[in-house]
Amino acid sequence: MENFFKFKERGTDMKTEMIAGVTTFMTMAYILAVNPNILGASGMDTGAIFTATALASAIASFCMALFANLPFVLSAGMGLNAYFAYTVVLGMGYSWEVALTAVFVEGIIFIILSLTNVREAIFNAIPTNLKVAVSVGIGLFITFIGLQNAHIVVDSATLVGLFSFKGSVAAGTFQSEGITVLLALIGILITAFLVAKNVKGNILIGILVTWLLGIVCQLIGLYVPNPEAGFFSLIPSGIISMPASIGPTLFKMDFSVIGSLDFLVVVFAFLFVDLFDTLGTLIGCASKANMLDAEGRLPGIKGALLADAIGTTAGACLGTSTITTFVESSSGIAEGGRTGMTAIVSGILFLLALFLSPIFLAIPSFATAPALVIVGFLMMQQVTKITWEDMTEAIPAFICIFAMPFMYSISEGIAFGVISYVVLKLVTGKNKDITPLMFVLALVFIAKYAVL
Incomplete structure (x- = not known):
């Protein structure tokens, strides 16, 4: 393992990589619940989507480790799944089978582009200052995502605004929404303290402590689940569950409209967003980990891009939208992850999630929000x-x-x-x-x- 992953050369060890892999998985485990919810709007079987998402995420993450030995983890991209369901299917009127076909074609094109160095050339062409800016921008972006997920930042007359505790008390939602916002803010301070004290595994500990505080609040009645409003029990409903059948979505593609202009536009949209989202994530995370060489290039990028392309193609065959490198990978990198072992650990956890879904689906967004905020701070330092x-x-x-x-x-x-x-x-x-x-x-x- 030392010969393959090069732990010593990259200043890491097995324990660090395992903590990084668990941290990355926990900050992005929400995709297992969110992706079936979004793609389900297109008429797809949500149980099959859950299974397909976990399998495709594991396959792509294993490919990242084997092809590139980089600590990046992949899953169904947010935004791309919404485009799949709400624009292509509900908006343009295509069946979800046709949308899966577009994702499959996009994946094949990406495999070709990755093997012919086109995507690598684009990565290398971006100037150094812009690469640093991408890292900083992603830091602000994931901070904003974390604040949104925790409802610290909400819709308002000024487009966005701060959550109102007074308003939640008046509306009678403090024991569901309000308390989780408060826990997220406490979690940010706890995680910040752990980072300041240089505690090993600080981000992962921050997630677990914040979640544990939430469970305590639920047990004493301070937090009251409200599933209709999206606030679920923080206590896992069980431990083991059997994965849903993937049959309803497996290889369910429709090539009948592959030559139409609209279909090509759909493929291009998937292709464009995925291409530059992936490049941006790789730039940002690699910059944070000091993995770029003197010329701003990322060693092993061809393998990373190929893993992304294979993940997308496999995902379409299994029954999920575009698989892409997740910006939450930066949380594992912040924990010291520097090799493909981080991706391996996360991939294994995606497979375990098929049988332990009650545990992983109980991880609340307010517990992972502090991790995203603190990682945003760490990436901001690149400015x-x-x-x-x-x-x-x-x-x-x-x-x-x-x-x-x-x-x-x-x-x-x-x-x-x-x-x-x-x-x-x-x-x-x-x-x-x-x-x-x-x-x-x-x-x-x-x-x-x-x-x-």
């Missing part, structure tokens, strides 16, 4: 590496950073960063700084906004 003195470098980096959380998309952040970088370099006469591929990328992004 000092940006060359702020050069405005043609700093301004595109800033645009990239704010676009991710405010537009709720990693790919949009990259797109706006690339476009502004190329335009600013052109109008200031610094044409030599623009590589041909960056120029092509800017044109592709502009064309994308004109067409979609």
